[in-house]
Amino acid sequence: MSVSGDGVTVFDDRSVFASLEEGGTATADFRFRPQRAGNNELTSTVTYTLPGGTERTVTQNQTIETDPARRGVVLETSRSGSGTEQTLTVDIVNQGNTPADEVVVSGVSENATVSQTIVDSVPARSTKQVRLNTTLSEPRADVVVTAEYESGTVQRSVNTSTTLRATPAAIELTGLDVTREDGVFQITGSTSNVGTTTARSVIVRVVPSENVEPAAPNRDFFVGEVPGSDFSSFDLTARATGNVSSIPLEVSYLVDGERTRETFSAPVDMGLTGQQEQQTGGGPGAGLFAVLGLGVVVALVVAGLLVRRYRRGDDDDLDI
Structure with a gap:
């Protein structure tokens, strides 16, 4: 046949x-x-x-x-993900009455790399969906998506534009805890990345102030890299004089090659500090001093009674 x-x-x-x-x-x-x-x-x-x-x-x-050929291929895009690795979903919508054959879908951007995929055919009045993998090198990337296809014997193309965004890295100090021993403060906590890109060269340090000085062994702490939506712990030491309500801290990190600096305050437990100062000011012998003082007062009272009695004895002698 x-x-x-x-x-x-x-x-x-x-x-x-x-x-x-x-x-x-x-x-x-x-x-x-x-x-x-x-x-x-x-x-x-x-x-x-x-x-x-x-x-x-x-x-x-x-x-x-x-019927006369009607060609009407359009592209519709959407994205998923919020970090540097995102997926770009492309709907190839054939609104015409002829099939779109040998469809090649690709993307171009100055700030991102975009994969490519091929579809054999999209029949007339139908839709096919493809996914392109994207890797952003900057927090924002403008992407031009293009579909090249064959309609009849004619090679055609259609494109659309979209913008991909990644939330840049931002470090916050969380879970701060301050303890004191022998006049030295121990500060522990976490460097938490609330962004979706990686923060690099993260450093936490104690900031010198009027009553606070960094102390060995951890005047500063090099954390390194903190991926997006992740955290890493740190440990610092400081020495303080007088009453201190907080320890000033600084965190610095690189985002897209630029260093960002932020300052935070680690609150000091005033109840714990007051207890330490009371023990330091009074000392272990404070109670002994109070007992000795009471003994001195009692001795003075006894001596006063003896003197008065002696004087009264003199008076009695004079009367005789």
Whole structure:
């Protein structure tokens, strides 16, 4: 069986059946593309051989009305993810009445690398969806998405623009805890990255102030890299004089090659500090001093009584 016609391109124009039983039916599908709009004549030819060896041919003509080609491929995009690694979803919408074949979808950006994918065909009045992997080198990337395709015998293309954004790294100090021992403050906590990009070369240090000085062994602490939406712990030491309500801290880090600095305050537990100062000011012998003082007062009172008694004895002698 074969199909042909003037002004018509037929794909896989021949189909063969080994046999067809008496009263049986066989169906063959043929794809064709008219080269012009209007009426097109198609000729179907069936050639077969009977059991006795006789060969016969049957021909049938059919008129096909072809609408003018309407080409209307559009692209719709959406994104998923918020870090430097994101996925760009592209809907290839064929609004025309001819298929879009050999579709190549790609993206171009100065601040991102975008993958490429291929779709064999998008039938007329249908949609196919593809995904492109993107890697941002900057917090923002303007991407031009292009689909090149074949419509009939003509090579066509369509494009659209979209913007991808990543939340830049931002470090906050969380879970701060301050303890004091022998006049030295121990400060522990976490450098928490509340952004989606990586913060690099993260350093935390104690800031010298009027009553606070960095102290060994951890005047500063090099954390290194903190990925987006992640954290890392640190440990600092400081020495303070007098009453201190907080320890000033500074965190610095690199974002896209630029160093950012932020200052924070680690609050000191005033109850704990007052207890330490009371112990330091009074000392372990404060209670002993109070007892000794009481003993001195008692001794003075006894001495006063003795003196008065002695004087009264003198007075008695004078009376005699």
